[in-house]
Amino acid sequence: MxxxxxxxxxxxxxxxxxxxxxxxxxxxxxxxxxxxxxxxxxxxxxxxxxxxxxxxxxxxxxxxxxxxxxxxxxxxxxxxxxxxxxxxxxxxxxxxxxxxxxxxxxxxxxxxxxxxxxxxxxxxxxxxxxxxxxxxxxxxxxxxxRGLCPQCGANLNEGPCTCAAAPDPRFQVLAQLKNKH
Ligand SMILES: [Zn+2]
Ligand SMILES: [Zn+2]
Structure with a gap:
């Protein structure tokens, strides 16, 4: 070779x-x-x-x-x-x-x-x-x-982080807006 x-x-x-x-x-x-x-x-x-x-x-x-x-x-x-x-x-x-x-x-x-x-x-x-x-x-x-959690940086391949349980406040605002219609 x-x-x-x-x-x-x-x-x-x-x-x-x-x-x-x-x-x-x-x-x-x-x-x-x-x-x-x-x-x-x-x-x-x-x-x-x-x-x-x-x-x-x-x-x-x-x-x-x-x-x-x-x-x-x-x-x-x-x-x-x-x-x-x-x-x-x-x-x-x-x-x-x-x-x-x-x-x-x-x-x-x-x-x-x-x-x-x-x-x-x-x-x-x-x-x-x-x-x-x-x-x-x-x-x-x-x-x-699954990448990293954008909030706490945990490796999501190793399991879910605690952020998943607490909804993002920005989504709550969106949900409220939707309910008004
Ligand atoms: Zn990877
Ligand atoms: Zn997280």
Whole structure:
């Protein structure tokens, strides 16, 4: 198993990929993953594992990628520590870039499913952008997380707090208004 310094380093030379294709397993260190994710609210304590296979179909190359790992963060509702499992499967077809195409080829892919290659195939850049896009915007420890009581700050996953018993005075005013109609 190879150790990749960063995922971005994964570049393939299409000329060297024959009919049999290629297959590789990589381990990416927690530090390298943390710098890729570049999010101070996420920490990475274990290595990530990447497996990829590239097969040739005449001029076209087809890449299948699996990314597995874990990030640690805090639940946005109850603020408790939590783990988010990354288990991403990607498939991309790569076609030869037309001669007039210039600049960064990965930035010009037509869709997540179709990209371009020239002398190199920038598989690492594709993996990084899809990985970042796959992460949640808001992390919650579970769908049923009850969060914190907005009044006393108790973690409601551990049981109801005493605030629930005393009705909010603001709601009493609303109830009185309703009764007048
Ligand atoms: Zn939670
Ligand atoms: Zn409370």
């Amino acid at each position: 190879d150790r990749a310094k960063t995922i971005e380093d994964i570049r393939l030379i299409p000329e060297t990929i024959g009919e049999a294709g290629i297959e590789k397993d990589l381990t990416v260190s927690p530090d390298a993953m943390a710098s890729i994710l570049a999010d101070k609210d996420l920490s990475v304590e274990e290595s990530f594992h990447i497996h990829y296979e590239v097969k040739r179909r005449k001029e076209n190359l087809h890449a299948g990628v699996d990314v597995r790992g874990r990030v640690r963060t805090n639940c946005s509702r109850c603020l408790g520590p939590m783990t988010h499992e990354v288990d991403l499967h990607l498939e991309s077809e790569y076609v030869p870039a037309p001669p007039e195409m210039q600049g960064e080829l990965e930035a010009q892919r037509t869709s997540p499913d179709t990209g371009y290659y020239r002398r190199e195939l920038l598989l690492g850049q594709y993996i990084v952008s899809e990985l970042v896009l796959s992460l949640p915007i808001i992390y919650t420890c579970g769908e049923g997380c």
